[in-house]
Amino acid sequence: MERAVGRIALFGLLLALVTTLPNKDDWDIYSFHINSTVTSRYATTVITSRVANRMDESKEIEFQVRIPKNAFISKFKMLIDGQEYDGVVKPKEQAQQQYTEAVSRGQSAGIVSSVGRTLEEFKTSVTVAAHKKVTFELTYEELLKRRHGKYELQIHARPMQPVKDFKVDVYINEEAGINFIEVKGGLSTKALANAITKTHADKQAWVYFYPTEDQQKACDSCSDQGMNGDLVIVYDVNRDTSLGDIKKSAGYFVHHFAPSNLPRIPKNVVFVIDQSGSMSGRKIVQTRMALIHILSDLAEDDFFGLITFDSQLFHWKRELVQATGANLESARTFARNIRDRGATDINGAVLEGARMLNAHPREGSASILILLTDGDPTAGVTNLEQIQSNVRGAIKGKFPLYCLGFGFDVNFEFLEKMSLQNDGVARRIYEDSDANLQLKGFYEEVATPLLTDVTMIYIGGTNLTQTNFSQYYNGSEIVVAGQITDNNIETFTPQVVAISSNNRMVFSETNTTGVSTGTMTDHHMQRVWAYLTVKQLLEKELLVSGPEKKSVTEEALRLSLKYNFVTPLTSMVVTKPLGETTEVLHKPKEGETPPVESGLALNLPPRQYSPPMHYPANRGRAGQRPAGVPGKKRRPMKSGRGHFFSDVGYGGTLHSLLLNAGRGSAPKVKDVYEDYAMYDIGSLPIPVGPIVPDHTNQAPFPATIVPDHTNQASLTHRFLIKPENQSLPLCFDVTGNVRLKLLHHPNRELSVNGRLDSNVRGGFKKIVIHLKTDQHIELETTGITVREGQTETSHTGQDLITVGSVTVIKRDKEIDVTAGDTRLLILIHKIANKEFLWPVLRQQPSDPSVTGILALKPAVYEEVQQTPSTKLQINNQEIDVTRSTADDYSVVSPPTLNCWLMSAESALQGSLDDFTVTKL
Numbered sequence: 001m002e003r004a005v006g007r008i009a010l011f012g013l014l015l016a017l018v019t020t021l022p023n024k025d026d027w028d029i030y031s032f033h034i035n036s037t038v039t040s041r042y043a044t045t046v047i048t049s050r051v052a053n054r055m056d057e058s059k060e061i062e063f064q065v066r067i068p069k070n071a072f073i074s075k076f077k078m079l080i081d082g083q084e085y086d087g088v089v090k091p092k093e094q095a096q097q098q099y100t101e102a103v104s105r106g107q108s109a110g111i112v113s114s115v116g117r118t119l120e121e122f123k124t125s126v127t128v129a130a131h132k133k134v135t136f137e138l139t140y141e142e143l144l145k146r147r148h149g150k151y152e153l154q155i156h157a158r159p160m161q162p163v164k165d166f167k168v169d170v171y172i173n174e175e176a177g178i179n180f181i182e183v184k185g186g187l188s189t190k191a192l193a194n195a196i197t198k199t200h201a202d203k204q205a206w207v208y209f210y211p212t213e214d215q216q217k218a219c220d221s222c223s224d225q226g227m228n229g230d231l232v233i234v235y236d237v238n239r240d241t242s243l244g245d246i247k248k249s250a251g252y253f254v255h256h257f258a259p260s261n262l263p264r265i266p267k268n269v270v271f272v273i274d275q276s277g278s279m280s281g282r283k284i285v286q287t288r289m290a291l292i293h294i295l296s297d298l299a300e301d302d303f304f305g306l307i308t309f310d311s312q313l314f315h316w317k318r319e320l321v322q323a324t325g326a327n328l329e330s331a332r333t334f335a336r337n338i339r340d341r342g343a344t345d346i347n348g349a350v351l352e353g354a355r356m357l358n359a360h361p362r363e364g365s366a367s368i369l370i371l372l373t374d375g376d377p378t379a380g381v382t383n384l385e386q387i388q389s390n391v392r393g394a395i396k397g398k399f400p401l402y403c404l405g406f407g408f409d410v411n412f413e414f415l416e417k418m419s420l421q422n423d424g425v426a427r428r429i430y431e432d433s434d435a436n437l438q439l440k441g442f443y444e445e446v447a448t449p450l451l452t453d454v455t456m457i458y459i460g461g462t463n464l465t466q467t468n469f470s471q472y473y474n475g476s477e478i479v480v481a482g483q484i485t486d487n488n489i490e491t492f493t494p495q496v497v498a499i500s501s502n503n504r505m506v507f508s509e510t511n512t513t514g515v516s517t518g519t520m521t522d523h524h525m526q527r528v529w530a531y532l533t534v535k536q537l538l539e540k541e542l543l544v545s546g547p548e549k550k551s552v553t554e555e556a557l558r559l560s561l562k563y564n565f566v567t568p569l570t571s572m573v574v575t576k577p578l579g580e581t582t583e584v585l586h587k588p589k590e591g592e593t594p595p596v597e598s599g600l601a602l603n604l605p606p607r608q609y610s611p612p613m614h615y616p617a618n619r620g621r622a623g624q625r626p627a628g629v630p631g632k633k634r635r636p637m638k639s640g641r642g643h644f645f646s647d648v649g650y651g652g653t654l655h656s657l658l659l660n661a662g663r664g665s666a667p668k669v670k671d672v673y674e675d676y677a678m679y680d681i682g683s684l685p686i687p688v689g690p691i692v693p694d695h696t697n698q699a700p701f702p703a704t705i706v707p708d709h710t711n712q713a714s715l716t717h718r719f720l721i722k723p724e725n726q727s728l729p730l731c732f733d734v735t736g737n738v739r740l741k742l743l744h745h746p747n748r749e750l751s752v753n754g755r756l757d758s759n760v761r762g763g764f765k766k767i768v769i770h771l772k773t774d775q776h777i778e779l780e781t782t783g784i785t786v787r788e789g790q791t792e793t794s795h796t797g798q799d800l801i802t803v804g805s806v807t808v809i810k811r812d813k814e815i816d817v818t819a820g821d822t823r824l825l826i827l828i829h830k831i832a833n834k835e836f837l838w839p840v841l842r843q844q845p846s847d848p849s850v851t852g853i854l855a856l857k858p859a860v861y862e863e864v865q866q867t868p869s870t871k872l873q874i875n876n877q878e879i880d881v882t883r884s885t886a887d888d889y890s891v892v893s894p895p896t897l898n899c900w901l902m903s904a905e906s907a908l909q910g911s912l913d914d915f916t917v918t919k920l
Contacts (some may be wrong), residue, residue, distance in 0.1 A: 014542065027053045027128070030800075031165040035157055040143045040247055040254060041479075042242060043153055044530050045071075049136045053128040063136040064123040066156045072565040073122075075139035076572055081132055087572040089564045091557060095571035119156060124574075139653065139876075141565075146477035147445055150236045157187060158228040162216040165800070165809050165816070168209035174255075176245045177238040181205045186229035192216040194843045195823070196231075199722070207233050210816075210823045210842040213807075216779070230346070243507045246494060250487040252525035253461065257496060257507075258477040265449040265501055266365045269298075270305040272352040274373035274406075277310070280340040283374060283406055283431065290439035291335040297447060298323035302547040304332055304420065305356045309349035310342030311379035320360040329530055344720055345380035347387045348375060354394040364501040366449035366471055367399035369422075370440070374406035376414070384414050392421050393503055400424035400470050404442060407431045417542045423470040441745055448474035449552055453499040453506070456480045460492035465532045472498065481529035524862050530563040538568065573652075687764040716888045717756050717763065720899060724858040730872075731886050731899035732907040737765065739917045743852040745845060750819075752852070753920050754839065763829060763836035763889060779815075781828050781835035813892070831888055838889040853915050856908070861900075872900060879906045 031050040045067070053059045067073070076087040128134045145153040155168060173180065182342060183196050187209065195211040207682055209231055221229040237245070244257040244490060273287060273296075291306075298304055302323040306316040316334040321327050350371055401414035401422035406429045416426040427440045427483065451472040458464060462484035472478060484492050495508040539555035543634055544552055560570045686798055716733040723729060734756065735738070743752040748770045754856045757765035769777040778785040783796035795801075801808040809816040817824040822843035841854050864878060865871040871878045884901035886895040904912045 002769055026059050028052055028057050029159055029161055029163050030165075032159050032163045033165075034155060034157065034168045036155065036168075036170045038144065038170070038174075039524060040245070041146075041151060041256065042141070042175060042524065042531070043144055044139065045143050047136075047138045049151050050133060051128070051136075052129060052133045056130050058127050058129050061128050061134055062123060062125040063138075064160075066119040066121045067138075067140045068118055068142055068154060069120050070145070071140040071142035071532075072567060073138065073140045073431050073572065074564045074566070075137070076574060078126060078133040078574070079137075080126065080128065080374060083754075085575040088572050089561055089566060089869040092569055092571050095573055097336060101529050102172070105677075106915075108506055108844055111607050113856055118154060136544070141527065141531060143263050143479065144359040146236070146784070147475065147497075148441075148473040150234050151625075153233040154417070155229065155231045156229070159216075159226050162213040162224075162226045163809055164213060164818075166211060166216065167816075168207075168231060169208040171514060172205040172207075172233070172235060172695075174203055174235075175247065176236045176299060177203050178205050178323075179236045179238050181207070181233065181235040183207055184234055185232035187211075187227060187231045189218065190220060191215055191222075191849060192227075194846075201891065201897055204889055204895055205235065208842060210825075212823055212843070218517055232728055242497060243494060243509060245802075246486065247525055248489055248492060249522040249524045249525055250484065250489060252481065252483055252529050253494075254479070254481045254525050254528050255456070255458075255494060256477055256479055257451070257456070259474075259507065262450040263498055264299075264474065266299070266303075266362075267447075267449055268303045268357055268360055268362060269405050270307065270320070272309045272369070272371045273315075273347045274344060274346075274352045274375070275308045275310055275338050275340055276342055276344040276375065276378075277340055277345070278375045278409065279406070283435070284338065284340045286436040287372065287406075287439065288335055288338055291338075292332050294443045295328050295331050295335065297443070298328065300324060300660070301358060303362065303675050304331070305353070306334060306340055307356075308347055308352055310340075311345050312342065313349055313352055314346070318355055318356075320758075328533065343379035343569070344373065344375050344377055346371070346377040347381035347390055348379075350387075354391065357399055366452050368402065368446055368449075369395070369401045369408065369424075369473075370443070370446075371401065371415075372404045372406060372882050373415075375409050376411050376920050384411070388418050388421060388765075391418055392914070395422045397423065402427070402442075402446065404429050404439065413542070416468075420539055420543055432475070445476065446471075446473050450474050451500055454496065454498040455476065457495040457497065458482060458492070459495070460485045460488060463529075463533075465529065473824075479532065481525070481532050483529070494664065496606065529565060530559050531565070534563075534565060534567060568775065575787040579780070583589065633691050664668075713916050715758055715762075718905070719853070719904075720886055720888065720897065721856055722861045727861075728883075729886075729897060729899045730859045730861070730881075730907050731901050732904040733901075734904060734912065739920050741852045741917050742767070742839060743850065743854045745847065745850045747847055747849060748819075752839075752854070753917050754837070755920050757836055758831075758832075759834050759836065761831050761887075762834065763838045765836065766920065767826065767837055767839060779826060779837060781837060827889065827892065827898050829894075840890045870900070872902075874906070875909060877906075 029051050031048070033048045034045065036045040036047075037344045038044075047065060053061065054838065056892070063078075067364040078085045083807055126134055144153060155170075157166075157168065159166065170180070178200060181198060181200050183198060192211055192215055195215055196207065198207045199205065211227070214224045217224055218761060219227065219229070220225065239258055239260040242259065244255060244259065246256075247254045262632075269289065271289065275284065289547070295304075300323055303320040304323055305320045309315045316331055335816045350369070353369050353371070357369060376382075377384070377387060381390065391401065394468055399422075401424040403417055403419045403424065403426040405412050405415050407433075410428075412426065412428060419426040426443060427442050427444075429435055432438075442547065449471050452470065454472050456464075456467040456469075456478070458467075459482070459483045462485050465480050467480055467626070469478055494509065496859065498507075526800050532567050537552050537559070541549060541552050541556065556567070557569045560567045563866050566572050575701050686877060701918050715737070716735045717731050718731050721730040721732075737756045739753060739755045741751070742754050743750070745751070751770045752767065753770075754764040754767040757763065765777040765780070769779070771777070774788055776787045778787070783794055785795045797810070799811065807816075807818045809818075813828045816828050817826070822845050825840045825842055827838040827840060828836055842854070859874075861874045863870065864873045870881050872877075872881050881900040881902045884899055887898050890895050908915065
């Protein structure tokens with residue numbers, strides 16, 4: 001008999017946080033993954049949260065997510081008791097009817113609300129039976145915008161409880177080449193800094209964030225409820241003065257245009273500043289501060305004007321003047337004396353600013369009008385449509401208008417429409433301690449015009465996104481996507497025509513050798529085109545009316561439904577088990593719902609929440625399920641199944657592993673419940689259960705040990721020692737299947753040794769972890785063996801094992817090992833049908849007494865000679881090197897890196913014998 005289902009409508013939302021608010025005795029988030037893939041600036045992020053109800057009764061479990069306002073959700077699903085519930089995007093009106101019906105029945109109804117400046121929040125819930133699990137999976141997509149010469153991928157993490165299996169994996173692939181990559185945000189500092197590992201290999205980069213449970217409680221924004229903060233990946237791509245980065249396939253193309261090294265264009269700028277009574281207090285103080293800083297940044301060949309207004313207008317000068325030192329000092333004095341008073345005549349102020357710019361035409365320059373206001377017009381012309389019409393008539397398309405709305409009392413839609421009508425944008429300035437920095441930051445985005453009257457031309461292209469741009473600014477980027485007519489790449493010809501100062505410039509493939517024509521898949525480019533098209537149609541919807549508005553809305557809705565985007569026009573409907581209430585979640589427009597510091601603006605009934613799952617330390621009787629272990633008992637077993645993996649490379653270098661285990665007898669399987677088995681090591685039961693395979697298609701962090709593939713005759717393995725900066729890594733060879741001391745931690749009575757295999761392009765055949773004097777964990781590609789004394793237990797399945805402070809999590813082709821503040825990943829690679837192990841360190845031990853291959857420090861060297869041969873200086877010694885390559889097996893899909901090849905003794909600054917052992 002089919003399961004009866006109810007329906008829930010999930011309305012739009014917008015970085016990646018799954019916030020579950022547990023009551024610590026009820027349910028446990030046992031796995032929380034965020035996987036983000038960025039290809040040519042288009043990011044697809046998947047958030048997966050797995051939660052177990054450990055109670056003897058059904059519990060309502062919540063899933064709460066924050067994602068960027070700029071993003072579209074494209075997939076949501078739940079997996080409950082083997083049944084998958086997928087979301088379907090539908091027109092908003094259909095879901096709205098369900099919403100209305102639910103409210104009329106007195107059921108709960110929710111909305112998505114803005115959370116701060118960049119995020120929107122979404123929440124849903126589902127009832128989970130006793131000792132059952134639920135998996136939530138949310139996917140969203142966004143095109144990263146270039147500002148201030150960089151892209152930022154923001155990931156927000158607040159699981160609301162420490163999670164054993166918590167990880168963030170980011171993979172970036174840019175055909176143009178990655179110029180730099182950094183990790184910032186509140187989760188990248190102090191206690192959490194060594195939980196971050198990153199590597200950069202020309203066109204690819206990987207960032208991993210693997211905090212331990214202890215670290216999730218120790219950072220500045222952390223508590224016993226876990227982390228609460230952002231991880232921000234910042235990067236840019238290589239650029240030149242050419243046509244740019246063009247990806248094309250048989251069906252679609254995407255063009256990123258951001259030429260560098262162009263001369264700046266002198267600008268004419270007028271600042272129109274609201275000084276009405278509503279600007280009193282901190283707002284007017286911060287405005288003065290920002291304006292004084294901005295004036296100091298004007299170049300001497302710039303011309304500027306300054307107007308303040310309430311119900312009247314106040315000029316610093318009635319005409320534009322040059323930004324000389326004397327004029328700037330006079331303007332700063334005027335800015336210091338701005339005082340709040342009176343009503344708000346926006347119409348008169350903006351028209352006066354436009355008059356000043358129109359009265360000062362200057363060839364080879366770019367004009368900009370900037371309005372800052374915090375409220376609605378209350379003096380002069382107050383009809384919003386009349387003001388917009390007046391402003392459009394005054395500007396006549398000659399220059400852009402940028403509107404900055406200060407706070408939430410302003411009519412932001414009015415400002416947004418007025419900006420879009422005049423080739424500009426609107427930006428909200430949030431009332432906060434850094435409002436002056438927000439104002440200054442926006443000005444810096446438009447401070448340096450490089451091109452004006454930019455026209456993007458595509459012969460053989462159709463269904464194009466926006467192709468005309470009034471200005472191109474330093475640090476920004478123009479992106480155009482479209483379809484290729486008749487799928488004929490041969491006849492497709494892109495060209496850009498623009499004005500640089502007084503010169504007409506033409507960018508085309510015929511005058512440059514720097515055009516990148518990467519191999520994004522047709523499916524991927526099609527989604528970028530759809531994303532851009534829907535975004536621009538939603539903007540156009542503000543500007544048109546009548547039949548044209550209807551046509552634009554219908555096309556935006558059609559594309560939203562076709563590509564499964566949750567937008568202001570659509571909602572996602574998800575089936576759930578019978579008896580669940582209907583929730584309708586609305587994607588708000590900017591400023592529609594003010595930030596709610598205490599959480600979501602959801603009308604939900606009181607809930608009971610629960611804490612993280614803690615497995616009891618008692619054995620229990622054979623065949624009896626220990627309290628708190630989810631799942632239905634099946635049968636006792638004599639052995640468990642599992643794998644164990646390792647990892648090297650923290651911060652781009654070789655590092656080490658730290659494990660700590662309790663004493664006791666070797667593991668013995670006690671019982672199996674659903675997908676969890678209970679093992680005993682000493683008196684500690686170890687829950688062992690499958691972890692769902694990782695969804696990311698990226699590699700774990702960079703390895704430093706790399707087998708040699710340049711000499712097929714000798715069985716050598718190549719090691720990489722990565723530098724602190726972005727110079728080439730060092731590499732050296734070890735010949736034969738020797739036994740290496742990977743890690744020795746005397747204070748923890750821990751050692752890790754590995755034996756190299758005898759395969760060409762191989763790695764480690766076996767890795768052994770020694771704990772104390774009588775516990776040993778042997779890792780091979782076929783499984784794990786745990787020995788204590790004469791007792792031996794084998795594991796070959798996907799298990800989760802906890803031994804004291806040590807947690808071992810088996811995933812697909814990797815094992816994650818955590819001990820204290822150290823986290824190690826061991827990958828299983830397969831080349832030419834032969835598997836081998838590869839250790840990668842996610843976090844280095846803090847103890848300076850740790851030694852071994854994995855504990856090597858980052859490479860520090862200086863190139864001192866390049867001809868006739870290359871020499872490097874390391875620790876005041878000159879070393880002969882040759883340029884070579886090595887595959888980096890610290891990632892799942894290993895890139896080939898260039899490196900400086902030298903002898904093992906030179907690289908290690910000592911004898912190789914110091915890193916070998918006679919017994920594994």
